[in-house]
Amino acid sequence: MAEKTTNEKSAEKVSRRGFLSWAVLAWIGFTAAIGGCVAALNRFLFPNVLYEPPTTFRVGLAEDFSPGVVDERFKESNGVWIVNSNGRLYALIAICTHLGCPPNWLEAQNKFKCPCHGSGYYKDGINFEGPTPRPLERARIFIDPDDGQLVVDKAQKYQWELGQWEDPESFVEVS
Numbered sequence: 001m002a003e004k005t006t007n008e009k010s011a012e013k014v015s016r017r018g019f020l021s022w023a024v025l026a027w028i029g030f031t032a033a034i035g036g037c038v039a040a041l042n043r044f045l046f047p048n049v050l051y052e053p054p055t056t057f058r059v060g061l062a063e064d065f066s067p068g069v070v071d072e073r074f075k076e077s078n079g080v081w082i083v084n085s086n087g088r089l090y091a092l093i094a095i096c097t098h099l100g101c102p103p104n105w106l107e108a109q110n111k112f113k114c115p116c117h118g119s120g121y122y123k124d125g126i127n128f129e130g131p132t133p134r135p136l137e138r139a140r141i142f143i144d145p146d147d148g149q150l151v152v153d154k155a156q157k158y159q160w161e162l163g164q165w166e167d168p169e170s171f172v173e174v175s
């Protein structure tokens with residue numbers, strides 16, 4: 001059998017090299033496709049959902065809330081302040097009625113102040129400064145007859161301008 005010439009040998013090397021690079025490219029493409037499928041499957045199995053705290057929750061017994069105090073324990077977790085003022089307990093919703101920022105309770109100034117555009121509210125939620133057109137809203141609050149605990153239900157809201165703050169479920173009478 002005739003021996004291969006140098007040219008034939010180098011042509012063979014080139015085509016083997018060409019095949020290898022195609023194989024590597026194909027393998028990379030295949031791996032990328034599998035990776036994409038796995039990512040899509042993960043997205044499907046674990047979708048990006050926002051955690052929403054429950055709208056109904058317990059806040060404790062009425063005697064846990066001292067007269068004249070704005071209780072901030074439930075602002076971060078549930079978005080309400082529990083206020084004990086003038087013989088009534090109510091749940092003020094911590095959303096500014098201007099454009100929806102969360103206001104802060106300023107104990108020293110005895111008012112709620114919104115950091116976004118400066119709206120201010122008295123302890124009872126009535127607005128008195130800044131651009132907001134109306135008071136804060138209140139959530140339904142009632143005593144569970146089974147265990148005497150206060151329950152707040154944010155799904156039911158009460159607005160001062162609609163005369164709803166006199167609704168018996170917008171506050172709990174305390175002595």
Ligand code: FES
Binds near residue numbers: 096117119130131132
């Ligand atoms: S959002 Fe509160 S003042 Fe504008």
